[in-house]
Structures are given as structure tokens and as C-alpha cells.
Amino acid sequence: MSEFTQLMVSGVFTGMLYALLALGFVVVVKGSGVINFSQGEVVVLGAFVVSWLLTDVGVPFWLGVPATVVVMMVVGAGIERFALRPLQNESMLALVMATIALGSIIRGLVPMIWGDGLRSIPSLIDQRRYEWFGISIPTITFWSAVMVLILLVAFGFFFSRSRLGLAMQAVSDDRVAAQSLGINIRLVNAVSWAMAGGIAALAGYVWGSLLGVDSRLVVLGALIFPVVILGGLESILGAVIGGIVVGLVESFSAGYLNDDLGAGFSTVAPLIMLLLVLFVRPYGLFGRPEIERV
Amino acid sequence: MLKLDGVEVVYNRVALVLKGVSLTVPAGQIVALLGNNGAGKTTTLRAISGLLAHERGEVVRGRITWGDNSLRERSPDYIVRQGVVQVLEGRRVFEHLSVEANLLAGGYTAGSMRSSRSELKMIYSYFPRLADRRNQRAGFLSGGEQQMLAIGRALMAHPRVMLLDEPSLGLAPVLVSEIFEIVERLNREEGVTVVLVEQNAEAALQIAHHGYVLEDGRIVLEGPADKLRQNQDVAEFYLGLSGVGERKSYRDVKTYRRRKRWLG
Ligand SMILES: Nc1ncnc2c1ncn2[C@@H]1O[C@H](COP(=O)(O)OP(=O)(O)OP(=O)(O)O)[C@@H](O)[C@H]1O
Numbered sequence A: 001m002s003e004f005t006q007l008m009v010s011g012v013f014t015g016m017l018y019a020l021l022a023l024g025f026v027v028v029v030k031g032s033g034v035i036n037f038s039q040g041e042v043v044v045l046g047a048f049v050v051s052w053l054l055t056d057v058g059v060p061f062w063l064g065v066p067a068t069v070v071v072m073m074v075v076g077a078g079i080e081r082f083a084l085r086p087l088q089n090e091s092m093l094a095l096v097m098a099t100i101a102l103g104s105i106i107r108g109l110v111p112m113i114w115g116d117g118l119r120s121i122p123s124l125i126d127q128r129r130y131e132w133f134g135i136s137i138p139t140i141t142f143w144s145a146v147m148v149l150i151l152l153v154a155f156g157f158f159f160s161r162s163r164l165g166l167a168m169q170a171v172s173d174d175r176v177a178a179q180s181l182g183i184n185i186r187l188v189n190a191v192s193w194a195m196a197g198g199i200a201a202l203a204g205y206v207w208g209s210l211l212g213v214d215s216r217l218v219v220l221g222a223l224i225f226p227v228v229i230l231g232g233l234e235s236i237l238g239a240v241i242g243g244i245v246v247g248l249v250e251s252f253s254a255g256y257l258n259d260d261l262g263a264g265f266s267t268v269a270p271l272i273m274l275l276l277v278l279f280v281r282p283y284g285l286f287g288r289p290e291i292e293r294v
Numbered sequence B: 001m002l003k004l005d006g007v008e009v010v011y012n013r014v015a016l017v018l019k020g021v022s023l024t025v026p027a028g029q030i031v032a033l034l035g036n037n038g039a040g041k042t043t044t045l046r047a048i049s050g051l052l053a054h055e056r057g058e059v060v061r062g063r064i065t066w067g068d069n070s071l072r073e074r075s076p077d078y079i080v081r082q083g084v085v086q087v088l089e090g091r092r093v094f095e096h097l098s099v100e101a102n103l104l105a106g107g108y109t110a111g112s113m114r115s116s117r118s119e120l121k122m123i124y125s126y127f128p129r130l131a132d133r134r135n136q137r138a139g140f141l142s143g144g145e146q147q148m149l150a151i152g153r154a155l156m157a158h159p160r161v162m163l164l165d166e167p168s169l170g171l172a173p174v175l176v177s178e179i180f181e182i183v184e185r186l187n188r189e190e191g192v193t194v195v196l197v198e199q200n201a202e203a204a205l206q207i208a209h210h211g212y213v214l215e216d217g218r219i220v221l222e223g224p225a226d227k228l229r230q231n232q233d234v235a236e237f238y239l240g241l242s243g244v245g246e247r248k249s250y251r252d253v254k255t256y257r258r259r260k261r262w263l264g
């Protein structure tokens, strides 16, 4: 099979994992309207917690991963309760700054707790690759992508069909109007941050398994932005599409351009693309233009 | 009966905007609350519905009761569950959600999604235009349709008192009378008590039983609707001069404030 096909398939699968990173971000925007600059750090925290549980504490996989999800949901809800709720009537800028500060705090805290060394996550799935029709995909990537798909469908249903999901969409559209209908925005905010925490746990597990766990994982946080700018800040389907586009851009530039432009180019390519997209469509490819309310 | 007794409201801890407002809204009636720009009409409604906090406003004195329940210092969701629902000025539909999703969101406190779905038919019977557009994005509706949606959405919460903030805002006269007719029907057929805030005093007093005139944070006049319509002062100040130019400039100030909040 041609190199082109291989690059494309790898790009799509990696893209699903980018979508997982972005999903946590999207859920917070959907449920609380906050642009969260700390999601990358929360993912790193999730990766450390899961690696600590699986290697240091030695709990089995089937217990360790769900336990991490629960822990990170509590962390997410805690962030909302103690860092953001006190600012709930402040400007959006104040909230955004608070998330940036939070990111820095987590970044500083993680090496204090777990040290600087590279840690690993013992994998449930062996480290081989699937070889199908001449295309090779790491098993962990494949199964993670499958999990992401299931998760995305579940979230899609949650937001469009459930009462709480609808309330979350209402809050992100117009929080005052949502409040006027008796929607408890504190509950909605807390739920969305808890969800983002749970998603970060899964993303931390997946990405930590792929890249190893150390503080350099935070670079993943920067890749959330090209994904969500492409896909729209609060669209779940958009996160998938944006993730896949970023995965493809990265995969193809690694395959075709890195030789000429240097090994690091594929890492910055998505960010260059982000700039280009912003020039053409300031609200993203699939994002919604804000309708000015007067 | 909804009752306000000497209510004072302060914004940002300094600006005293309501200076002792007392009014009574008997159950089953439509009561109009009239007044110029900045008189404090919206503030009065926010004080009742608990929506002052996010505006950094606070009720500092007075009593607000619905039946035997005090609504003061209660959360907006508690107040909605008591059956008191505000329809915000400027419609504020969920622009990115469909008409139907807007209505279902309105039913959030009233019960499950299924029970909310079963009530859609009743809403559509009052607002047939919404039925035709049920899958359309609310942001793309016309102003009049959005106002209908805002009222329909509030109805989904099973209100016993509806606080309507300038439903006629920016609408053509035909639409204003269409919407006011529906409000009157809701009052008559569903027994919904209505507090109707309006600058369009003429239209409001046609369907209201009773009216209050608010000026600079104080009630300056009150009476049965037909009496108020004959009152010389009301005729001059609120029926005759609508102050279109003045209003526009005030709106601009408001928009500016909203943008400023976003930027900090
Ligand atoms: N969030 C706020 N912060 C500070 N002051 C406010 C706020 N909202 C309203 N005010 C002030 O309170 C006063 C009353 O405003 P309010 O919105 O209640 O008037 P209104 O009668 O509804 O006017 P309009 O007809 O223009 O809607 C005005 O002077 C206004 O500037």
C-alpha cells in the first residue's frame, strides 16, 4: 500500500485522539461558556494519576482507569467550585485568566508530587501494531480511536436528547435566559467541569500510553486550539472533524515536509494552519458567527 | 397575590435604582407597569425573579411575596419552581437551538423530557407560527416570532405569574396586537397572572386590569387601567410622547455596556 494511504490512515486515527483532547474543552464551553486554557494541564494530571495508580499503587487496569475517571471528575468539579464559581459574575476575561492561572498551578504541582522523571503506563493492550492490507496502526491507537467514537456518540445523544444536556446547551447559548427558566447554572457548570475532568482522565491514559508520562505532555494542550477553532468551540461533531484535520495535517507534513523543513515541522504545522484559518474565518471553519444581541 | 412592599434595589453596591417600590398584583389579573427608559421597570422584574445577582444588583430593603412565600433572596430556580417566570427584555431566545429545543429547555423545571414533549402541542396551538418553524434555528426567526417563542418557552415552565418585559419592543403594530391578544387569552384561558412591563402604554392598558407608573425608581401613579388611560398626565407623558430618539441612544449605551462586560 502506498505511503499516501498509510499517512492518511494514521492521520485519521491520531485525529480521533486529538478529538478526545478537544472534547473536554468543548464540554466546558457548552456547559459553562468558559474558554478553558487549562484543559491540557488537566489531561497531564489525569495521565499522572492513572500512571501512579497502575504502576506505583499497582491497581489493575479495570479498576485503575475508572478510578482515575472518578478522581478527575472530582478534580473538575472542584475547579469549578473553588476557582470559577467565585468569579461567576465577573467578565469572561477574568474567567479565562483564572483558567490560565490554574494551568500554571497544575503544571507546577505535578513535578512536586511525582518528580520530573518519565513514567510509563502499563498497557492492557500489547504494544504491537495491527497490519491490515499493508497499513500499520499501533493497537493502542486503534482501540483508543474506537473508544473515542463511542464516547462521542454517547455525548451527542446526551446533549441532544437528555434534559440536563439540553439545559447545558441552553446555558452556553444564553446563561441569563437559561436562569430565567429555572435552569440551575451552578449545577450545569459543575457537571460540565466534572465531565471535562473525566474526559481528561481518558485522554491522559491514552496519550500517556502513547508518549509516556512526563510534564512535556502539556504541549498537547496547544493542539486543542487548532482542533476547536476548526471544528467550532462547542460542536462535538466539529471536534471530531477538527481532530481529524489536525491529525491529517500533522501526518502528511511529517511524511512529506519534515525531511525538507526539519523534524519539528509536523508539530507546528497544525498551529500554522490555525493561523491561516483564523485569517479566513475568524470564528472557525464550522464555528458559528456570534449573532450580536442588542 | 404577588406583592412588593417598599422594595429598594442597589446596583454595584452604590447606585440606588428602586427607591421603595410597592405594588400588588392580584392573582388572575394583568397588571401593567409603565414608565420611561431607565425608570426601573426591568429592575423591578429582576427583583421579583431573582435575576439581579448576575447584574451585580441586590434587593437591600423591602418584601417580595407570592402568596405566603417570600421570594426575596431566593435563587432564580426556586422562584421559577414557585411558578414565577420572567420573559426577558429583548426576547433572548437560544439562538443556536431549534425552536423545539428552546421550548423543551423552557420545560426544564416542569418535568421530564417526555412530559415536556407532550406539552408542545398546547404551545403550538397558541402560537401556530412556531409549529411551522419547529425545526428552524431560533436565531433565524423574525422578531415577532422570537417574542412568541420567548413567551411560549416561559409557558413550558408552568408559570402562574408571568413577568413580561417589553414584549412589544421593536415590533410592528400588527404583531404587537397579535401578541397582546395571545397574552390576554393566556390570562383568560390558562389563568396566568401577568405583570406587563411596557413603554407602549396604549397597548398595555388595553389588556391590563390595573396599571402602575414608575418614574425614577418610584411609583408615581396607579389605578385601574381605564382610569389611567383617561388620566391627563399619563396621556401626555406616556401615551403621547414615545420618545423614539431618546430611546435609541439609551439602547446604544446598553449595548456598549454589554460589550464592555465581555472584555472586562
Ligand atoms: N446592571 C446594571 N448595573 C448598573 N446600573 C443598572 C444596571 N441595570 C440597570 N441599571 C440602571 O438602573 C436604572 C433602571 O434601569 P432599568 O433597566 O430597570 O430601567 P427600565 O425601566 O427597564 O428601562 P428600559 O425601558 O430602558 O428598559 C437605569 O438608570 C439603569 O442605568
Ligand SMILES: [Mg+2]
Pocket (backbone or CB within 6 Å): B041, B042, B043, B089, B165
Ligand atoms: Mg427595561
